[in-house]
Structures are given as structure tokens and as C-alpha cells.
Amino acid sequence: MKKLFIAVLIPLFIYACSEDDTYSNPIACENNGISKGTSCECPAEYTGVHCEFFKRPRAIFIDTIAFKGFPEFNGSSQWDPDGRPDIYFYITSQSKHILSHAQYENDADPLQWYVYVPDEPLRVSSSSDILFALIDFDGPTDPGEYVDRYVSKIWDPTVGYPEKFDKHMDAGTHFILSLSYEL
Numbered sequence: 041m042k043k044l045f046i047a048v049l050i051p052l053f054i055y056a057c058s059e060d061d062t063y064s065n066p067i068a069c070e071n072n073g074i075s076k077g078t079s080c081e082c083p084a085e086y087t088g089v090h091c092e093f094f095k096r097p098r099a100i101f102i103d104t105i106a107f108k109g110f111p112e113f114n115g116s117s118q119w120d121p122d123g124r125p126d127i128y129f130y131i132t133s134q135s136k137h138i139l140s141h142a143q144y145e146n147d148a149d150p151l152q153w154y155v156y157v158p159d160e161p162l163r164v165s166s167s168s169d170i171l172f173a174l175i176d177f178d179g180p181t182d183p184g185e186y187v188d189r190y191v192s193k194i195w196d197p198t199v200g201y202p203e204k205f206d207k208h209m210d211a212g213t214h215f216i217l218s219l220s221y222e223l
Contacts, residue, residue: 066078067079067080067089067090068090069081069082069090069091070086070090070091070092071083071086071091071092072091073086073090073091082095084223085200085201085223093197094197094198094199094200094201095223096166096167096195096197097166097195097201097221097222097223098166098222098223099163099164099165099166099221099222100163100164100165100166100194100195100219100220100221100222101161101162101163101164101219101220101221101222102131102139102158102161102162102164102194102217102218102219103157103158103161103217103218103219103220104155104156104157104216104217104218105129105155105156105157105158105215105216105217106153106154106155106156106215106216106217107129107153107154107174107213107214107215107216108150108151108152108153108154108213108214109150109151109208109212109213109214110125110127110148110150110174110187110188110209110211110212110213111150111187111188111211111212111213112124112150114176114185114187119176119185119187120147120176120178122147123147124147124148124149124150125147125148125176125177125187126144126145126146126147126148126176126177126178127144127145127148127154127174127175127176127177127187128140128141128143128144128145128174128175128177128184129141129156129172129173129174129175130173130175131162131164131170131171131172131173132170132171132173133164133165133168133169133170133171134165134168134169138162138164138170139158139162141156144177161220164194166193166194166195167193167195168193169191169192169193170191170192170193170194171189171190171191172189172190172191172209172215173186173188173189173190174186174187174188174189174209174213175187187211187213188209188210188211188212188213189209189210190207190208190209190210190213190215192207194217194219201219201221202219203218203219203220204216204217204218204219205217205219
């Protein structure tokens with residue numbers, strides 16, 4: 041009878057210890073996640089078993105657009121007969137028009153910052169390529185020529201949610217977008 045009691049008690053003891061072991065060694069959570077035993081409760085901006093990944097935002101909003109340092113010449117010639125380019129910009133995503141700044145900057149100075157604040161923040165996708173383009177306005181019947189352009193996704197899952205998207209376009213124009221996010 042004593043052997044039967046020990047034979048039943050030892051497996052029960054081992055089972056009980058293994059259950060307790062789960063709770064005495066909870067899962068490690070990153071980025072201020074809260075351990076809930078075998079899982080993590082992640083903050084709103086993180087996901088993953090250990091809260092190790094940034095969550096893809098539902099939307100990104102461009103709050104401000106600023107640029108300077110665009111090419112002063114079109115190759116070896118001037119953009120316009122009267123000198124500097126008459127600049128305007130537009131933004132598209134997957135052939136969807138997002139913004140075209142209707143007012144152009146006459147004889148734009150490449151050393152000056154040009155800042156545009158839309159009436160409402162511009163909503164863009166976190167997964168689509170976005171085309172940012174500066175155009176030399178040549179008149180209402182002429183679409184103009186590219187002064188500079190840049191194609192990129194705005195959101196990078198390895199970086200998170202920066203407030204600024206600070207890049208240089210293909211021909212060197214420095215542009216900065218102020219961003220906000222919907223998670």
C-alpha cells in the first residue's frame with residue numbers, strides 16, 4: 041500500500057511543480073508590455089508574442105510639408121527663360137492623387153525653405169509607396185517638368201512612429217514632413 045501511495049504521489053507532485061513553474065517564470069515582455077503568465081499585454085503601438093514589433097498604423101497623416109535645396113538649373117540650362125523655376129508640388133499614392141499644391145512659388149529660391157500646411161492633415165497609407173514631386177510650372181497648358189522627386193513608403197516598421205520624415209529627393213532637394221498616426 042505504501043508503494044502505491046508513493047507511486048501516485050510522485051507523478052502528482054511533478055505535475056504540480058511543472059504547472060507552478062509556468063507562473064514562477066512568466067514570459068518576458070518588451071516595450072513596457074505586461075506579462076500575463078504565458079502571454080503579454082502590449083501597449084497600443086506594439087504587437088507580437090513579446091510586444092517586440094511596432095504595430096502598423098491604420099493611417100499616417102502629413103501635417104506639414106517643407107522643402108528647400110532643389111536644383112537651380114535644369115541640367116546646364118535655366119528652368120525658365122526668366123531664371124529660376126516656378127515650383128509647385130504634388131503627392132500621389134498608387135495613382136491616387138493625394139495633394140497638388142495649386143499655388144506655385146514664382147522664381148523659387150533653392151536656398152529658402154518653403155512650408156505648406158494643408159487645411160486638414162493629408163491621410164496616406166502606411167503600406168503604399170508615395171510619390172513626392174516638385175514641378176516647374178510652365179503655364180496652364182503645359183504640365184511642367186520634374187524639378188525633383190522621391191518615391192518611398194513613409195512608415196518603416198523598424199523605426200516606429202517618428203514625428204518627422206526627413207529625406208533628400210533624387211536630385212538633392214531636402215524635404216521634411218511632419219507626421220501623426222492613427223493606430
